[in-house]
Amino acid sequence: MPRLLPPVPTKLRAKLRATLPAALLATLLAATAPSLAQPADETLDVVAQFEIQAPEPSTSGYIFTRMGLAETLVNAAADGRLEPGLATGWEVSPDGLAWRFVLREGVRFHDDTPMTAEAVANALEIARAKPGPLAGLPIAAITADGDAVAITLTEPLAALPAFLAEFRSQILAPAAYDGDGKGVAIIGTGPYRVTQMTPPLALKATAWDGYWGEAPHIAHVSYTAVSRVETRALMAESGDADFVFALDPASVARLGLSDAVEVHSVAIPRTLLLKVNAAHPFLAEPAVRQALSLAIDREGIARAVLRYPEGAGQLFPPSVADWHNPALEPLAHDIDAARALLGDLGWTPGDDGILRRGDDRFSLTLLTYPDRPELPLVAAVLEQQFRAIGVEVVINTTNSSEIPAGHQDGSLQIALLARNFSLIPDPIGTVLSDYAPTGDWGAMGWDNPAFTALARSLARGEGGAAERAEAARILQEDLPVIPIAWYRQTLAVARDIEGTVIDPWERSFGLPALRRTR
């Protein structure tokens, strides 16, 4: 190509000069890439959606207990049985008012101070002064009593040990709090101690050599908060993270095909439900709530949106063994029956297909929140399913706090939410706060004296399986809330990690039991 000859060398040099940096960068990238992708050490990388706000147990405490940094007096086994934690045992006086939790010996905090009864009482008193389940309990005093902590009640509460298994009841050293009780550092007793914490997204921890129990197999762990579920799934797939918590249904399907990770899934005591304002003129009759329930195609929602095998047949999932009542007829899907029920109450279809009674048009506003990505999707499906029986639903996806706020000022009509029965490992805690008779995240405008009496007596420790079955029956018949699906917790763990156990009570990631096979 003779015509190019004379100018080429300079032109080429000019071109090279311009493109060389980019080319160099690309080469550099390619050369270092393999080493870039591999983590430098053997740290176990955990990724979940929860952001760390501060070293404050009342707000971010569930991250510290899950990561094995802090512990509670009482633990919960997979089946919900309470087990000794930092307390080796507990006893209650015959009148049910004086409790004694005997503390484990030889436990040391991460600052190498011993866990004394005074330190435990201090931590619990601080927790009780902040918003949380302990604050609502009939506790008169928490005091140190030799090698034990004594808790005096003003009325009996059989479920007290379960409340002490909740994350906000975690025991931190006195040095972890400032003068006002605000958390300033995580100085717990767990198998791991914090080495570096950079809120809101990251935390590093290493095995605590003064741990009272068995030492963890993997010495170093890291925690990263990644709020986008798509990113979390990709981190699992690319091998960036070893333990990825909370996956969405679409990612579960895709990760199931991957060689790099194994997807684990377990039923958890959390229910997707429709909160109903039973004081609203349209919704006051139990028959209307039954009609709404009959309009919901639970199997369809479970399979198509959540990719679960089945929908909810009743409020309590089978994993809440004590409260799940297998004798109950499962909630059904029957559009004709729903229409008939509403027709009997005087609702007739108008020109637009929406039911009318006198001047009333059957239109409701449904509140939900985007923090859980499946909620707006399910809300959209419900809108269609309710339209089929002539009920119009206007969806308002907003801040989660609008639901309890709307409950308090009475403006809420219906709300779609996910309720956890395991915050306190004994569901009686949630039953009391939500249904005896109403609660911010439970029943609204509903008052069933028989149920309230039953729940209160169960909380005092009176009654057993028969009473709980009766309570579940009342909830099924009266439908103060309309159950839709039982949740499953899904997570992805790298193939070279074994020993994964999902805690259905969402208290722990189970990191100390994990080990690398390669």
Next chain:
Amino acid sequence: MSALASRLVQAVMVAVLIGTATFAMMRALPGDAAWRIAAGRYGYDNVNAQAADAVRQELGLGGPVLPALGRWFADLARLDFGTSLVSGQPVIDEIGHQLGASLQLAVAALLLSLLIGPPLGILAGLRPGGVLDRTLLVLSTGLKAVPQFLMALLLILFLAVHLRWLPAAGHGEARHFILPSLTLALGLAAVNARIARDAMARIAAMPFYRFAQWKGLSPRQALLRHGLRNVSVPLVTYLGLQFVTLVEGVVVVESVFGWPGIGHALVHAIFSRDVPMVQGTALVLGLGFVLVNAGIDLAVRRLDPRVSA
């Protein structure tokens, strides 16, 4: 000097306007702030009337508006940004941590885009209508049209999941920079390549440039002596505008890659009504904007002495 003084006045005005506007907007939002803050602090599983009451009592919310705004300005004059209503940490510490992370990302993205865009644009501008020019037009239009969210996921899928070269997300090591900064850089490069191409084509067609070649300078000499400096003036001026694109992009990219930056912080602060945090973050971004533009003024004056004449 007068230019700097006017920028200083501008900075003070920006501070007053942003502080007042964010305060007014946060107050005007519907919904009870105590509930939103409680939801931000305790999460959806644990927000209830008891938590909202505790927040209301602790923060003394719902007081008169003007004294609260006055207090914020008085504190600001002492360089005290207040404490976050959600985390209880000093706002200045949170911003310092998060702004640092965002700045690192923004600078990396900007440098990367300057390595990619202008060289290609100049080459294309030297031969308007050539193969490179036409290819670049299609490429840059395409890249600009891809939303950053999608670009981020595509890059993760290809470079992290498929090729396994880079980590998909995370923060803390050098390797974590590459994907998020590349996502931002491709969008920026798509535009600055066009700017460089148009400037180069315009300048190459000018009589002085033709004269330079006619008098015997090689194409390379002509470009280095007479081309680059002229091309760099619109490029540098445009950097000021790209800062806006960067701030927008950082919000999206940070949430996709789990980057603990200021965009991420701002979104969360707005969602949970963390007024001091929103005010502080917006103020820092606004002042950053003034600072960047002052820097660009100075740079353009150095590059093109005609401007200050």
